[in-house]
Amino acid sequence: MTKRNGAGTIKLTNETNGQTLVFENLNNNEEVYVDCENEDIMTSLPMKYRYDDHNDVFLELDVGENLLTGEGEFDLTIRHEFKTLQG
DSSP, X not given: OEEOSSXXXXXXXXXXXXXXXXXXXXXXXXXXXXXXXXXXXEESSTTOOOGGXXXXXXXXXXXXXOOEEEESSEXXXXXXXXXXXXX
């Protein structure tokens, strides 16, 4: 996700399961990559630690449809992969 139009807070909520991911104190045009499965956060700013500005919620997408809503001005790109079980 990329923060737009000034610094501030962004919230991304999965309305399907009620989880809300929050980042505070983001800079204008800062890009933040969140790997929810591995609970990893990376930012485009050098020497910046974003775990203290995060609410420790990593979104999970349920099987089927998920309704995502956002607060704050940001662009969102979602990357996902399907898991296959072999047996």
